[in-house]
Amino acid sequence: xxxxxxxxxxxDATLRVAAPLMLAAMAGLFSERSGVIDIGLEGKMLGAAxxxxxxxxxxxxxxxGLGCGILxxxxxxxxxxxxxxxxxxxxVVSGVALNVLVAGLTIVLGIAWFSRGGQTPSLPDExxxxxxxxxxxxxxxxxxxxxxxxxxxLSGHNLLGYVALLTVPLTWWIVFxxxxxxxxxxxxxxxxxxxxxxxxxAGLRYSAVICAGLLCGIAGTYLSIGQNASxxxxxxxxxxxxxxxxxxxxxxxxxxxFAACLLxxxxxAVAVRLQGVDLPFIGEAPVQLIQALPYIxxxxxxxxxxxxxxxxxxxxxxxxxxx
Amino acid sequence: MAxxxxxxxxWVDVLAIxxxxxxxxxxxxxxxxxxxxxxxxEVLLVLINGAFGFQEAIGxxxxxxxxxxxxxxxxxxxxxxxxxxxGGEGQAYIGGLGVxxxxxxxxxxxxxxxxxxxxxxxxxxxxxFWAFIPGxxxxxxxxxxxITTIMxxxxxxxxxVYLMVNVFxxxxxxxxxxxxxxxxxxxxxxxEVAGWAGVQITPSPLNLSLVxxxxxxxxxxxxxxxxRWGYEIRTVGFNEAAAIxxxxxxxxxxxxxxxxxxxxxxxxxxxxxxxxxxxxxxDFTAGYGFTGIAVALMGRNHPFxxxxxxxxxxxxxxxxxxxAFEIPGMTRDMVVVIQGxxxxxxxxxxxxxxxxxxxxxxxxxxxxxxxxAMEG
Numbered sequence: 001x002x003x004x005x006x007x008x009x010x011x012d013a014t015l016r017v018a019a020p021l022m023l024a025a026m027a028g029l030f031s032e033r034s035g036v037i038d039i040g041l042e043g044k045m046l047g048a049a050x051x052x053x054x055x056x057x058x059x060x061x062x063x064x065g066l067g068c069g070i071l072x073x074x075x076x077x078x079x080x081x082x083x084x085x086x087x088x089x090x091x092v093v094s095g096v097a098l099n100v101l102v103a104g105l106t107i108v109l110g111i112a113w114f115s116r117g118g119q120t121p122s123l124p125d126e127x128x129x130x131x132x133x134x135x136x137x138x139x140x141x142x143x144x145x146x147x148x149x150x151x152x153x154l155s156g157h158n159l160l161g162y163v164a165l166l167t168v169p170l171t172w173w174i175v176f177x178x179x180x181x182x183x184x185x186x187x188x189x190x191x192x193x194x195x196x197x198x199x200x201x202a203g204l205r206y207s208a209v210i211c212a213g214l215l216c217g218i219a220g221t222y223l224s225i226g227q228n229a230s231x232x233x234x235x236x237x238x239x240x241x242x243x244x245x246x247x248x249x250x251x252x253x254x255x256x257x258f259a260a261c262l263l264x265x266x267x268x269a270v271a272v273r274l275q276g277v278d279l280p281f282i283g284e285a286p287v288q289l290i291q292a293l294p295y296i297x298x299x300x301x302x303x304x305x306x307x308x309x310x311x312x313x314x315x316x317x318x319x320x321x322x323x
Numbered sequence: 324m325a326x327x328x329x330x331x332x333x334w335v336d337v338l339a340i341x342x343x344x345x346x347x348x349x350x351x352x353x354x355x356x357x358x359x360x361x362x363x364x365e366v367l368l369v370l371i372n373g374a375f376g377f378q379e380a381i382g383x384x385x386x387x388x389x390x391x392x393x394x395x396x397x398x399x400x401x402x403x404x405x406x407x408x409x410g411g412e413g414q415a416y417i418g419g420l421g422v423x424x425x426x427x428x429x430x431x432x433x434x435x436x437x438x439x440x441x442x443x444x445x446x447x448x449x450x451x452f453w454a455f456i457p458g459x460x461x462x463x464x465x466x467x468x469x470i471t472t473i474m475x476x477x478x479x480x481x482x483x484v485y486l487m488v489n490v491f492x493x494x495x496x497x498x499x500x501x502x503x504x505x506x507x508x509x510x511x512x513x514x515e516v517a518g519w520a521g522v523q524i525t526p527s528p529l530n531l532s533l534v535x536x537x538x539x540x541x542x543x544x545x546x547x548x549x550x551r552w553g554y555e556i557r558t559v560g561f562n563e564a565a566a567i568x569x570x571x572x573x574x575x576x577x578x579x580x581x582x583x584x585x586x587x588x589x590x591x592x593x594x595x596x597x598x599x600x601x602x603x604x605x606d607f608t609a610g611y612g613f614t615g616i617a618v619a620l621m622g623r624n625h626p627f628x629x630x631x632x633x634x635x636x637x638x639x640x641x642x643x644x645x646x647a648f649e650i651p652g653m654t655r656d657m658v659v660v661i662q663g664x665x666x667x668x669x670x671x672x673x674x675x676x677x678x679x680x681x682x683x684x685x686x687x688x689x690x691x692x693x694x695x696a697m698e699g
Contacts, residue, residue, distance in 0.1 A: 039409075039469070083671035092407050092469050094671030096616055101663025105355065107656040112359035115652070241473055248470060288488075292481035295474040302466035311467075 004145065008152045010269050015157065016227065018265030019164040020045065020219040024243030025250070025257045026171040027215035031077075032252060033175060034208030035188040035314040039095025040080055041216055042240025043102035048073040048220025050106040053120040053231035054113065056127040065127070065225045066160075070217030076102065077213025078206075085205045088318035099240075107233050118233040120224075129158040129226040160222040167215065172254040184208050188312035191319040201319045219243075245298040252312065264294040330681045341623060341669065343676050348664040355660060361653060366646065373645025374638035380645070382513060382527025388630075388637030389529075389594045392536040394615025395633055396543050397588035399624035401468075403547055404580035405560035410457060410472025411588040412612030413479035414450040418589020420483065421449030422596045423491070423501060423603030430505035438508050443535070443593055450589020451582040453479060458581025462574035468581070476612075487605050501603035510598045532594035539587060540626040546583070556580050588612060610659075617662050620670040636662070 024041045031038040048069035056065030076098055083089035083097075107118040114120055134155035141151030175181035187194045187204045195201050223239075224231045242264055249264075250257030267290055274285035331340075353363035374384045394411045401408035408414075425445040429438055457471035487499035513529040547553040558566040559576045566573050595607045614636055621635070622628030643658035668675075 037469075039473075079667075083667070087672055087675045089671035089674060090407070092409070093616070093620065093666060096409065096613070097663050097666035097671050099663075100613060100617075100666060101660060104656045104659025104661075104663055107654065108355065108359060108660055111654060111656075112652050118656075238477060241477070244470070245474065286485070288481040288485035292478050295477045295481075299460070299466070299471055299474045299478075302470060303460045303464040304466070 005148055005152070008148050010266070010273055012153050012156075013269035013272065014262060014265040015153070015161065016265075017268045018261045019157070019161040020222045020227075020239055021243045021246055021261040021265060022164045022258055023160075023167055023215045023219035023222065024240055025247045025261055026167050026254065027212040027219070028244055028247040029171060029175065029252060029254060029257060030184065030208045030215070031212040032247065032315055033188045033312055034184045034205045035191060035312055035317065035319075036081070036084055036205055036209055037091035037095065037316045038080070038209075038212055039092050039244065040076065040098040040240075041212075041243050042236055042238065043095070043099035044073040044076045044213060044216035045220040045223065045240050046099075046106060046234070046236045047076050047102045048217040049224035049235055050102075050110065050120070050220075050231045052217075052221035053123065053224040054110075056123055056225045057114075057121050057230075060124070060127045062127055062129050062225055066129075066218070066221045069221035069224075070214055073217030073220060074210055074213035077209045077216070081206050081209040084318065085202050085209070088320065091316045103234060106231070110231065110233070120231040123225060123229045127225065128229060129160050129222075131156045131158055132162070158222070158226040160218055160226045163218060164222065167218075168254055168258045175254065180207075185312075188314055191314050191317075195319070195321065201321075205319075216240075242294055245294055248311075249294075249298050249301055251310070267291070267293050331677075331684055335680060335684070337623070340673075340676060340680070341621065341628075344668045344673060345621065345665065347672075347676075348661065348668040351664050351668070352657070352661045356653075356657070359652065361650060366650065366653060366657070369646055369649045370639065370642030373642035373649070378525040379527045380641055382525065382529040383641040383644075384634070384637040385513075385533055386527060386529040386594070386599070386637070387640040388633040389533045389536045389598075390591050390611040391614055391618045391633035391636045392540060392629060393590040393594070394588050394612050395618030395622060395629040396539055396626065397584045397586075397612075398615045398619035399622070399626075399629060400543060400547070400556070400587065401580055401584040402619060402624045403553075403560045404556045404576060405563070406458075406461070406577060406580060406584075407469050408454065408457075408472055408581065408584050408588075409469055409616070410454060410475050410585070410612070411615045412608050412610070413472070413476035414453045414585040414588035415591035415608045415612050416476075416479045416483055417453040418446040418450030418586075419592025419596050419603065419607060420486070421445035421447075421589065422592040424449075426504040426508040426597060427491070427501055427603065430508045433507070435507040435509075439510060439597065442508065442597055443590070446589040446592045447586035448589075450592070451586035454581040454585025454588070455578065458578045458585075461581075462577040468577075483605060487603070491603055499605055503602050504597065508597050509601055510593070512598075528599040530594065530598035532590070532598045535590065535593065537630075539590065540630060543587070544626045552579065588615070614662060617666045617669070620673075621665055 024045055028038045028041050051072035052065035052069030055068035056062055080094050080098060083094040084091045110118040110120060137151045137155040141147045175184060183194065183199060183204050187201055191201045194204065223235055246260035246264055247257050249260035271287045271290040274290065275287055277285050279285050356363045356366050374380055394415065397411050398408055422442045422445055425442045426438065429441065453475060457468050457475055460466045460471055461468040491501040492499045493502055510530045510532060512526065514524045514526045516531065517524045547556065555571045555576050558569060558571055559573045563573050591608060591611050596603060600607060618629055618632040618636055622632035639658045639661060643655035646653045646657060647655060
């Protein structure tokens with residue numbers, strides 16, 4: 001029973017870590033399926049996290065926070081689109097530019113507006129997305145085995161956490177079962193065919209990039225006003241890159257990317273839990289190794305040692321209409 | 324990566340467009356400064372004075388510039404082969420590990436004139452190795468070097484935390500640092516060298532690594548434009564299919580370019596560890612690897628341009644450190660903003676100002692031709 005509870009708590013932590021990863025990975029999926037490389041997931045999340053915390057602290061409303069988070073993230077996505085789609089810039093360079101720009105700008109603005117060394121003021125509960133206790137969690141929690149599963153694992157996440165879980169099937173449905181999704185995939189594989197059919201390549205790519213901005217906006221908001229009660233400098237701490245790794249690890253497919261997010265989240269939760277624990281035979285738990293595993297696994301996968309990850313064919317290739 | 328053009332005169336391509344892009348970046352930065360309620364002119368004056376106003380400041384500016392020359396050259400060599408090496412940060416970190424290992428292992432036995440060259444070699448070997456793997460994976464396993472180098476940055480960071488906390492930490496110390504290297508391993512500081520010549524200058528972290536950085540600039544220039552390897556690197560970067568027809572093996576060239584790139588990035592470890600810190604420590608790379616991207620883009624992948632861009636960024640870093648003292652509410656993070664804007668305008672939006680300029684020059688050329696026809 002005790003082990004069961006430990007496992008549940010670890011899985012609960014896994015979900016908490018994985019939620020923003022899922023949102024960002026789905027964001028990347030929209031963008032990359034349409035042919036636009038998205039290294040800028042990190043920057044969009046960070047920008048959104050700051051905007052959400054700043055807006056929530058001014059207005060006292062988490063919804064205003066969410067709105068501003070999404071707005072900023074979409075704005076950044078549009079800059080990326082402007083550089084990559086309109087001006088045929090290097091996608092990776094543009095993504096790096098956004099990440100660097102946002103890393104500096106959030107702190108500069110944070111200090112100018114709040115004078116707390118880049119942090120935003122700590123938010124009161126009513127300005128945050130608080131954990132939602134699912135109906136009957138207390139009562140059902142008393143049941144053996146199933147009870148704690150419901151109470152500890154399924155209940156008690158914030159609204160955006162549940163949104164993250166819903167985003168995955170939604171993304172799958174949009175990308176694989178709607179006309180818009182078909183066109184997104186087509187423009188990432190064979191843009192000239194899409195163009196020949198009389199559909200705007202740039203228009204489709206812009207809408208995909210905006211979808212990415214929207215989802216990154218939710219991811220950033222989750223970090224600063226869901227999981228935490230304020231914005232901290234550099235609070236995304238590489239999660240955008242992990243989400244990108246998860247997307248690639250999931251071979252640009254929604255449910256596989258979702259599984260990769262869970263795996264990476266689980267590794268993180270385990271690493272935190274094992275900090276300073278002595279394991280039989282191994283000695284002190286190699287926490288750093290566990291933390292580096294997502295990156296190592298992604299490298300091994302990309303090298304084709306665990307199946308083949310094939311990127312969308314036109315990924316990163318600017319589309320030039322023939323004249 | 325360089326886009327050549329028939330419609331634009333060379334000076335526009337090489338000089339005017341980069342300057343326009345840079346100006347746009349700084350204008351945008353100025354707007355941001357205005358938006359947070361400070362005066363851009365005042366910030367600029369503080370930056371300039373903080374970077375060049377006194378001897379110590381100049382020393383710091385050049386010391387930062389040394390790091391940027393190494394990482395800028397690293398990014399540029401990969402760029403010439405058509406590769407985007409985002410892993411400068413990790414390669415610099417692992418290069419520093421090489422320096423640390425050599426110094427900690429051999430400093431009781433060897434004199435400086437043997438130890439220091441060995442440490443420099445180790446920096447190149449370790450940094451090069453950290454770039455070799457992504458290069459090899461790209462060439463022979465088809466995984467994209469951008470993603471792999473990002474992953475390798477994180478792996479390097481985890482590895483270094485593990486090594487510092489578990490292996491190199493001094494018994495009874497809280498901060499994860501190695502013991503100090505023996506003095507024989509220290510590169511002379513600029514003020515020491517000047518002292519030998521009888522000139523008094525204010526102490527600063529500037530050390531002989533700067534000379535090594537300038538030698539590397541010349542070496543990279545020779546390599547890229549005057550050797551067969553450089554020719555092959557540029558050919559692969561320009562057109563891989565054509566390179567194959569010319570009998571060049573792009574796979575070997577990719578691996579080679581990445582190794583050289585990583586080795587150059589590794590030299591940050593020389594400047595930081597045997598130049599300044601004299602011990603192995605965490606996070607000594609401090610983002611220099613990423614700044615290298617901005618430096619290479621701004622310097623248009625040419626060693627001379629990279630030296631100029633490194634000076635600019637060195638000045639921004641040092642001046643930025645002064646900002647925090649002079650103007651409350653401004654920190655060095657403003658420099659990170661400028662860096663992001665430079666990457667955006669000189670890199671991602673590099674093609675933005677071309678079409679209008681091309682139209683302008685086409686019109687002018689047509690007008691000139693018409694005038695000549697009238698005369699004739």
